[in-house]
Amino acid sequence: MESKVVGLLGGGQLGRMFLEAANRLNIKVNVLDAPNAPAKQISNHDGHFDGSFKDPEAVKKLSKTCDVVTVEIEHVNTQVLEEISGEVAVEPSWKTIRTIQDKYAQKEHLQKHNVATAESLPLESNTVEELEKVGQKLGLPFMLKSRTEAYDGRGNYPVKSSSDFEGALKALGQKPLYAEKWANFKMELAVMVVKGKDQVLAYPAVETIHEDSICKLVYAPARNVPSSITKKAQELAKKAVSCFWGKGVFGVEMFLNQDDSLLINEIAPRPHNSGHYTIEACPMSQYEAHLRAILDLHLDEEGVQPYRPSVMLNILGGASPQSAAEVAKKATEQSTALRVHMYAKGDARPGRKMGHITVLGSSMAKAEGLMKPMIDVVDEVRRSRTDIPAPSSGSSEPKTKQTKALVSILMGSYSDMPVLDAGVQILEKLGITYETHITSAHRTPEWMGEYVASAAPSGIKVIIAAAGGAAHLPGMAASHTYIPVIGVPVKPTIGDGTDSLLSICNMPRGIPVATVGINNSTNAALLAARILGVAEDEIAESIRDYAEGNRKEVMEKEAKMQQLGWKGAMQEWHAKK
């Protein structure tokens, strides 16, 4: 298809998945890495090179066989890349790789381009005195980091107080270091960015969960993060990548802080663990995106829109060399919904990335449910390890799941609660998540409008609003949103409720309210369920079950009436009264 040949430095799992994409498009990739490296195992031609991807001579030899040289790892020799770049394309540019290799230089570069990132200071000497100075400038705690050759948390040391100074220097003191202001984040996000010839595209902002400083889980898209923030994250990631040179995909990791601000944590100039989910979840995987970017093939937004929400779980080595294969085996036994990727790296060293599992769900809750048993399996494997010094710190523990509400129930005052309770009970019974709010069309018009407008972006699918008398809440809610609004007329103290019903039902053309019977929140809830059932098979299923229950109840009453006869039934009815 494409006659250009790609040269790849490194043939680990990222290289292997890159080769999968290249194979499908029939594009030749020559790999430089050790014999039988994971990527080489799925590419059978005589263009590969055995050797270290850091060896200048080997890199030069590889470069003579291809049209563009790229990397699956940033810890390469950028001197030789600079040298060969006169004769062959190097993507992304050696300048980008060199800047990113040195984490402090990376941060400095971002700050120079006004990209939000944690305040950082280089250490002039690896001494206790220098750490004291840094502590005064950045405050304590701060994070001490190796400027180079750091990945998967290796090279990071949290300095919580001055008593940590000596330990930190002992751990990292052999390397050039820098210090980073402590990030008070509530969540870690990541965005894969594609930098092509003339455009920059962002995949969704995903939520990453780290454990022992290694990526454990990826939720795509990030859970419970409003779209206003995920959009900001995508923009920040694009801005960050745009200030580097050359083409390719970039993994951008960032912190979402307590105040909802975002800070770039670090950038990888290559496919990234946080983008594995794209293989199944998006039309264009991050690997195909990298290939398209470096070969100047067409790029557009279609490919980065996910089909469905997904969860990715890493398979790390445990205590035994077979541990990862055992996890994979369990995944294949668990469910055929789980897509298992094994990297064929040989023995599973503790903590080594051996494979991953991706699952897509019709909803994030469905995907989470499918993955849950495998999280338990990898947690068990982790507990068997003896190489982990201590339980990981709070911030890297998996967050407890907050279930996102699908239905929002609005009422003008507490007094509407008894009317709505029956509906709430139906939602509970059907397993439909909901939230309830007091907001009045007349007494809090701004808050009502603001809340309703933000409901859909935050994941609400249907609104139920109850009101009595001059019942304006459902209609006003419908005016502030485009999702279905169900109106429950509440019978007022004076009158039979027809006023409420007509106030809700007779809306002007253009703004519909789905009106149910007076005080009938049961039907409002069931209608919400039917509406959600259009998108969610599981909910449709539970409505059928519920209806079947009702049908049975009536049929049982009928059977009883026939059994007791009219008089007997009448008697029983009086007795129960």
Add this chain to the structure above:
Amino acid sequence: MESKVVGLLGGGQLGRMFLEAANRLNIKVNVLDAPNAPAKQISNHDGHFDGSFKDPEAVKKLSKTCDVVTVEIEHVNTQVLEEISGEVAVEPSWKTIRTIQDKYAQKEHLQKHNVATAESLPLESNTVEELEKVGQKLGLPFMLKSRTEAYDGRGNYPVKSSSDFEGALKALGQKPLYAEKWANFKMELAVMVVKGKDQVLAYPAVETIHEDSICKLVYAPARNVPSSITKKAQELAKKAVSCFWGKGVFGVEMFLNQDDSLLINEIAPRPHNSGHYTIEACPMSQYEAHLRAILDLHLDEEGVQPYRPSVMLNILGGASPQSAAEVAKKATEQSTALRVHMYAKGDARPGRKMGHITVLGSSMAKAEGLMKPMIDVVDEVRRSRTDIPAPSSGSSEPKTKQTKALVSILMGSYSDMPVLDAGVQILEKLGITYETHITSAHRTPEWMGEYVASAAPSGIKVIIAAAGGAAHLPGMAASHTYIPVIGVPVKPTIGDGTDSLLSICNMPRGIPVATVGINNSTNAALLAARILGVAEDEIAESIRDYAEGNRKEVMEKEAKMQQLGWKGAMQEWHAKK
């Protein structure tokens, strides 16, 4: 993960995609085929064999290196498979492959097991007299077919009248032949079936479009086929596969006849062109399913449920050797939503299967729209070919698309039409498909119930029902379905419509009707759109556009009032009246 080794006879495109699945699970597959066969290109180890997969000695050598032997093509030597089956597992069984190889024996076997298939007769001699006899028994036209070595339409000859007898014998007379009763089908369907150790699973029934007797397009699921029929197709396919021996995936091709009956056309004991879509569209691809089946790995229903509707288009060779690569290139330029698979077979001979493209859509219409430009491209390539004798016959032309309705509009009589017209116009404006029906809760209670119950299974997502007076239709419709029902109260000749409104709105607890204002079909349509928008982003988008239009209209009126002043505006209003 799995320590068993698989031996594969044949390393073409099906073998290649099988290797993709095996590579991800780190399962070793030894391939017997010519050097550099497509499958071998993506599997770099020393266990492969060069040679013909029909060569008994080569097959025996291969069998000594593996735990289970399987096939990617049925035209293998079943004598040697029978011979080795004492020492190594052969999946599916050599008996299955032998029976299926001979198409007449295949049909006979199916008929023996009461599986519906076209009436067939073996030819006792390849003579005109014999064809006359056959013609008398089966009627004319009939299909003359080679019993063996037939695929992609090679070996088929349509005998339309006795004047075709000599031509048919000239074309096929060197082979053992049989005749098949002419199938008067309206559509061709196919189902991939997984036969495991102790279960049989069916992927969805898909629609296949053939051109020049070769598969051109696959629509998954089949378009405009009610689920009652697709379910029957899945059951028939499972029944057919169940009567064969051994494990693996099977491609089952069938005819959907004019009278909605189904007949098996033929069965392939291996992954199949009609199942390529599963790579992207299902959690478990047909290739992984084959692997799981032959290795006794776990199987369940999760993996065969598609994420989204999809369309698959084959890339066939055209007039020039580069034609297929050019199509692939155009596909990559067209949209990153298109997933391109090239088989790396070398030069594109006319009509040779060189690759395929799959696209998933949030709806089938979306997927069709994304694929359309590529259908035009392959049609152009086909027109350039000089090897095709004549334009293909009617039945193999792509069907014109019938768009499936999402909304059903019900009314008791013609007189309700003027009230509903405004709503229909809104649906048209928003591009929402609909159908309209006359059905009365009181005058046609059975037909009403029957229609409504079948609406959801045939793809309807929302019902709008209009009624006046003792307005029972919306409520009765809601009782026969679990999808949302919107009620439009119609103002009767006598009364102001409050009777209609209350009859619709005040439903018993348990059966909700979303009631809108009297005669307000506009709001009924907009509410239907909001409901559909929960599942379909595109519809949500068009509602927003519509609302924006309304907002602008009001703002323009306000601007005009400020410009003209009260008196001027009042004057203009009188003038327009």
